[in-house]
Amino acid sequence: MGDLDYIFAVARIRVKEKSLLSDTDISQMTAMKDERAVLGYLADRGWGDGDGSTDAEAVLRAEERKTVELVKELKIDPAVFELLSYPNLYHNLKAGIKEICTSDANVGAFFDDETYGREAMLRILQNKSFAELPEHMREVAEAAYASMLETRDGQRCDILVDRACLEAMEKAGQKSKSRLLREYVESTVAVSDIKIAARAQKTGKSLAFLKEALAPCRSLDTRKLAIAASESEEALINCLDAQGFHEAGEALKESPSAFERWCDNRLIETIRPEKANSVSMGPVIAYYLARQNEIKTVRIILTAKANGFSEEATRERVRDMYV
Amino acid sequence: MTLGMVFALTGAVLSTALAGWGSAWGVGMAGQAAAGVVAEDPDQFAKVLILQLLPGTQGIYGLLVTFITLSNIGVLGGTPITDTNVGLMYMLACLPIAIVGLISAYHQGRTSVASIGIVAKKPDQFGKAMLFPAMVETYAILALLVSILAITNIKA
Numbered sequence: 001m002g003d004l005d006y007i008f009a010v011a012r013i014r015v016k017e018k019s020l021l022s023d024t025d026i027s028q029m030t031a032m033k034d035e036r037a038v039l040g041y042l043a044d045r046g047w048g049d050g051d052g053s054t055d056a057e058a059v060l061r062a063e064e065r066k067t068v069e070l071v072k073e074l075k076i077d078p079a080v081f082e083l084l085s086y087p088n089l090y091h092n093l094k095a096g097i098k099e100i101c102t103s104d105a106n107v108g109a110f111f112d113d114e115t116y117g118r119e120a121m122l123r124i125l126q127n128k129s130f131a132e133l134p135e136h137m138r139e140v141a142e143a144a145y146a147s148m149l150e151t152r153d154g155q156r157c158d159i160l161v162d163r164a165c166l167e168a169m170e171k172a173g174q175k176s177k178s179r180l181l182r183e184y185v186e187s188t189v190a191v192s193d194i195k196i197a198a199r200a201q202k203t204g205k206s207l208a209f210l211k212e213a214l215a216p217c218r219s220l221d222t223r224k225l226a227i228a229a230s231e232s233e234e235a236l237i238n239c240l241d242a243q244g245f246h247e248a249g250e251a252l253k254e255s256p257s258a259f260e261r262w263c264d265n266r267l268i269e270t271i272r273p274e275k276a277n278s279v280s281m282g283p284v285i286a287y288y289l290a291r292q293n294e295i296k297t298v299r300i301i302l303t304a305k306a307n308g309f310s311e312e313a314t315r316e317r318v319r320d321m322y323v
Numbered sequence: 324m325t326l327g328m329v330f331a332l333t334g335a336v337l338s339t340a341l342a343g344w345g346s347a348w349g350v351g352m353a354g355q356a357a358a359g360v361v362a363e364d365p366d367q368f369a370k371v372l373i374l375q376l377l378p379g380t381q382g383i384y385g386l387l388v389t390f391i392t393l394s395n396i397g398v399l400g401g402t403p404i405t406d407t408n409v410g411l412m413y414m415l416a417c418l419p420i421a422i423v424g425l426i427s428a429y430h431q432g433r434t435s436v437a438s439i440g441i442v443a444k445k446p447d448q449f450g451k452a453m454l455f456p457a458m459v460e461t462y463a464i465l466a467l468l469v470s471i472l473a474i475t476n477i478k479a
Contacts, residue, residue, distance in 0.1 A: 014443035278437040
């Protein structure tokens with residue numbers, strides 16, 4: 001499909017964008033007294049199934065379902081959303097490997113997936129029928145499964161699978177006809193690598209660990225990043241500064257939650273130009289990602305309210321909105 | 324039929340065909356966007372319909388030029404032209420609206436799509452949104468004037 005084939009879809013999305021939460025909405029919810037008040041506010045904005053549910057998770061699930069249904073209705077190339085679901089898919093792989101190798105059903109929650117949900121993933125892993133997995137997952141599934149069986153090292157399993165996920169996203173993203181998708185994937189890989197490096201630096205991981213964990217990235221010299229992260233926080237911040245990620249270094253200095261916030265905001269910045277695009281599938285992808293960001297932010301607020309976090313602590317964690 | 328008449332008729336056909344093609348293209352694009360907005364917000368029907376119709380004018384201009392040409396060359400009555408040079412002049416006179424009509428209708432359609440996006444998000448900004456595609460109309464009108472001036476001043 002050419003860019004002009006998405007005119008109808010983009011026009012629908014433009015109307016839908018009016019109901020996205022703005023920074024003002026997020027600020028108001030952050031200032032609210034408790035979880036109940038936030039849920040009431042969301043219900044007034046049309047969130048949930050309209051049954052007045054006070055189950056926060058049910059409301060969020062309903063919104064996720066609505067977004068997926070809308071995107072399906074718009075008949076966007078399924079390969080686009082398949083790519084965006086890679087992180088969930090690889091997460092299910094990690095959860096499946098850990099559940100089988102540790103015989104513990106509570107090691108990790110699975111994401112709902114029509115093809116590779118909990119049941120399917122466990123069956124594939126138990127039968128070692130890796131050929132049933134998507135081609136980009138087979139090799140890492142076999143390697144991570146073998147590694148977990150042999151070493152029982154969950155962290156190593158995580159880094160193998162996470163790196164493979166980023167590599168698969170990068171590969172599929174670069175093949176995409178959508179400029180937005182290519183840029184988004186590139187940003188995702190860069191931000192993920194920075195996140196891995198920052199966490200590894202905090203926990204004192206070795207250079208060898210970092211080299212194994214960081215996925216190759218076009219906008220980031222991962223070799224330099226690994227060396228800097230293995231040295232000190234200051235070296236890492238200087239390295240980020242030198243590679244055009246000054247704000248990441250500043251956020252890292254501020255606090256871990258400010259850094260996590262920067263990571264998500266950076267991705268929202270990547271999709272923001274789509275607000276002015278009236279053709280191509282870009283605005284639809286941007287809307288989908290904006291909805292995910294919105295749901296994630298609302299989840300943070302609801303969790304903070306349920307656990308009695310202060311308004312200031314909550315505000316530090318909420319993300320920028322798309323609109 | 325004389326060669327002059329063939330040239331003149333070619334010009335008349337081109338002005339309707341090309342300008343009409345552009346209008347169909349533009350109105351079609353804007354129509355898809357309008358349908359997308361109405362699917363979510365039926366109250367905006369009247370506003371988006373006006374924006375959809377804007378690229379349709381080039382087709383009408385092309386038709387007008389075709390009628391004047393057919394009338395002047397004797398197809399709709401009167402004496403048919405016989406001179407090759409005169410026929411060629413009619414064809415050339417039809418080209419401004421034919422070519423500019425095609426190109427401006429396409430771009431006006433794209434601008435209408437963008438303006439429909441404005442109405443979708445901010446219905447109260449309809450007045451401003453309508454100005455953007457209306458600006459493209461200027462060039463279709465200029466082409467129409469040139470075509471009409473040229474056709475009406477050809478001496479048979």
